[in-house]
Amino acid sequence: MELDKHYNPKAVEDKWYGYWMDKGYFDSKPDEREPYTIVIPPPNVTGVLHMGHMLNNTIQDVLIRKARMEGKNACWVPGTDHASIATEAKVVKMLADQGIMKKDLSRETFLNHAWDWKNKYGGIILEQLKKLGASCDWKRTRFTMEDDLNAAVNDVFVQLFNDGLIYRGTKMVNWDPVGKTTLSDEEVIFKENNSQLYFVTYPFTEETLASGVEGKGLTVATTRPETIMGDVAICVHPEDERYKHLVGKTISVPVIGRVIPIISDDYIDIEFGTGCLKVTPAHDENDYRIGEKYHLEAIDVLTEDGKIHERAGAYIGLDRFACRKQIAKDLEEMGLLQKTEQIKNTVGHSERTDAVIEKRISTQWFVNMQTFLNRHPQVLSSVMNDEIKFYPPKFKNVYKHWMENIKDWNISRQLWWGHRIPAWYNPEGQFVVAENVEKALEQFKKDKPETRIEDLHQDEDVLDTWFSSWLWPISVFDGFKDPKNKDIQYYYPTNDLVTAPEILFFWVARMIMAGYAFNGKLPFRNVYFTGIVRDKLRRKMSKSLGNSPDPLDLIEKYGADGVRMGMLLSSPAGNDILFDESQVEQGRNFCNKIWNAYRLVSGWQVVADTEIDAKILEGNQLSIQWFDMRFKKAVNAIHEDFTAYKLSEALMGVYKLIWDDFCSWYLEMIKPEYGQPIAAQTLATVQADFDRLLALLHPFMPFISEELHTALHNGNPDKPMIVSEYPAFTQNIDEVWDGALSIVTELRTLRNSKGISPKEAFEVLIKTEHSDRYKPWEPIVSKLANISQFKYNQERPEKAISALIGTDEMYIPFAEKIDETLEKKKLEEELNYLRGFLKSVDSKLSNEKFVANAKPDVIEKERQKKADAEEKIHKLIQTLGQ
C-alpha cells in the first residue's frame, strides 16, 4: 500500500491511546519491581487545559514513560483539586447569571448546585490530558474533596489541634471583600500602585486649644482617608520637637468629630509625610500593634464586602473607593485637606479575585508554623542537604528564606465549597475539635453530660484548599485511612514532582511538612520546577491578552507529538518558555521526517545476502558498526541529560541522532542504488536500529513511535513500544574510525562552491600510511560523494585541490575550473593558522610555570597537539612546495 508523504497524527493518536488504555499499560499495582511514582499537581476541577498544563504534564509523561520502559513499576496518579475559592467564585457567578444570589440560598442548596457543577464540568481537564498522551493510571484518579480525602483532612486537623499546632485566635488577617473570605499571606499578591497621599488636618479640640496650644490642628498624611472614621489616636515620635508638647492632648477626627488622644511611639518615622500618623487599629497591621500597646479600641468601619459600615457614623453603605473620593472632596470643602501627593506604594490583591485586600481583625483558625518546623527540622534540612533535590537548585534559597521567616498559616475560609472545619460549638459558644459530630458530643459530655447532639453546630467555615493539597502525596495512597496499606508502603515516597515555582510555598513546602509530620518521610526526592509559558514577546500567556493558543487546537493542527516536542524544545528547568508556534511546527516536521524514513526503509526490496555484491555488503557492515557507535554515544549523552533533568537537551540529542546520524548519514550509506534490492540481513539490522531509535524517542513522542514500531514489525511486535526496553547506557563503546567521511563533506563543499553537478564523478588521491583504514569506506564514500576511483600514495598531480583529513593529505585532481592562486591562498591560510597554533602550544610547553602547575594529562594533551600540528605543517609545506 502506498504511504502518504506526510505523517497523519489524527489517524494514529486516538487508536494508540485507546489501545494503551484497553491493555492497562498505564495501570500500576505494587509488585516486586522498583516503583517509580509521580503524583500530578491536581488541576482545578473546573479548570480548562492551558499551555502551562501542557508543559507540566508533558514533562511528567516523559519521565513516567521512560521509567516504565526501564522496567520500573511506573505509577502516575492523576486527580483534581476542589479549589475552594476559585470554584466557589465560578458557581456564585453561574448562579448569579441565572438570577440566583448566594445569600438567598442555604448552605445545603448552594452545595448541591456546586456539586452539580462539579459533576458536569469537573474532570474535563483530565479528558484533555488524554489527548496529550498522558499515561496516568486513571483508575487511581482522586479528587481532593472526596470522602476519603475529607476524612484525611479531618484526621490531620484533629491531630494538629491535639498537638497544639492548630489554634483558634483573633488576629489581623487578610480579607478579600469580593470573595468575602480571609486569605493566607501567600494568597495576597502585592502590586506596585500609584496612590494619592492625602494630607488631612485634624483640628485640635477646644480643650487642647484652651490649654494654650497654638495652631489649628495636626496634619497627617494618609493613603486611606476613608478609614478616618476608624481613627482612635494620632501618633507622633516621642523625640519629634514639632509635636512633643502635644502628646497627651486631644484632637478631633474630621467629619465625625470624635475626640481622640495624641500619643507617641518610636515606631513613627519622623521623616515620612508630616511625622504624624493616624492610628486605625482595625485596618492596618502596624496600627493594630500600636492599638494593642496603648489599649486603644479597634473600630472596624468596613463591611465584609468593602462598604462603609454603619458604625463609621458617616458615608454608610458607600463603597470604600467611592468613599475615598467623596471624603477627600468633603475634606477639601471643609478646608481640612491641605494637599495631595502622588506616591508609589504596594497594595495587596487577592490571588483569585484580584480584589484589593483589607486587613481585618477576626477570629480564625491558624497553624502555628514555627512550632511545627521546630518539631520537624528535616523540612528545611532535607532540602538544604539535597535529600530532596530542587531543579534548578536556586529555589533552595527561596525555600530557606521562607522557612526561616515563616508565619502562622491562616487556614479558615468563609466559604462553603471546601472541607468544613471539624470543630463543633455548643450553645454557650464553647468548642471542641473532633473527626465528626459523634466524637464531638462525647467530648462535650465529659464536662456536660446533658449535651445533646442537636445542640451542637459545626463551624461554618471551610479550610484553605492547600490544607487538603498538602496531604496529596500521602492521601492519594490512602496513607491516612490505612497507614499500613500496600500502596503507601510501596509508592511513597514518590520520586519526582513537576510543578511551577509559583506554588513553592503554597504547596511544595507544605507537602514536605506534611510528609515528615504525617508519614515521617519526605514526600518526593526531586522537584522539577517548570517555567512560565510566555509568548515570544515574553508576555505571560493569558486569556485577557488573547495570546494563549488553545492546546487542543494545536494538537488538532500539529498532532500531540509535535506539540509535545514544541513545548519541550526550549525549556530547561526553571526557565520560562517562550512559546512560539514555529517550535510546534518543528515538532511536526520532525514527525514527518521520521515518517519518511520509515517510508524509505519499508520500500526496499529484499534478497538473500549472497545475491549482493561483497563490497557493498562490507560497506554496509561498516556502516552498521559506525551507526552503532553513534547511537551508543548519543544514548549515553541522553542518559546524562536525564540524570540532570535536562529534558530539552535530551530531546535535542534524540533529534540530532535521528535526523543527522540516522537519516542523513546512515540511511544514505545503506540505501541501495535505485531499483536495487537490499540484503536481508542488512535490512533487518537497519530496522532494528530504527526500532531502538523509536524506543529512545518514545517518552517524548509516544504516538508516532508506537505506530512505527508496530509497522516495523508488520503490525505484530513482541511488545508494544510503551513497554519495550529503553536503550541502556553503554560502558565501553568501540570506536569506529570515520575520518573518510570528511571526504564526502569536502567534495560536497567543492561542488557547491564551484557549481559542479553531483553527477560529475571525481577521483581522489590520498597520501596516507593507513590506506587500510580507507579501503573499507570506499564503497560508502563513493556512493555519497560520487567518486570514480581511490588512489593511494601517488604523486600530487599538477592541478589539484588539496585538503587534510586528520594528518593525511587528500588531492582531488581538478584541471579545468581550478583557480591555482585561490587554492594556494587557502592552503597558506591553513598553514598560518597551524603555525600560530603551534606557537601557542610551544609557548605553553616552554613555560616552566605551565609545566610545573598544569595537570599531567593536560600537558600530555598539549604534547599531542604539538606533534599533530607539526606533522600537518610539514605536509602542508610539502604540498605547497615550499
Place this chain on the structure above:
RNA sequence: GGGAGCUUAGCUCAGCUGGUUCAGAGCAUCUGCCUUACAAGCAGAGGGUCACUGGUUCGAACCCAGUAGCUCCCACCA
C-alpha cells in the same frame, strides 16, 4: 528596603571542578538544488570584543571586585 539569579550568534539556550586557536547547538538568514523517503525536504555557507572595567593566574566565557542593565522572590512604611 532585603535577598537570589541572569547578561554568550538575529532569536532561544549549552558551555562540568579555569587548559585544543574556544567559542558551540537548534531555529532563523544566505547560496545552490523539485537528486524516485521527505520542499514540512536535500547539500553547503555566513554570523559572536562571551554586558562593561579592573584584578588573580603560566593561562579567564569560566575565579574575585566594582559598574550598568534585566528578571524573580521576600518585606507592615503611613
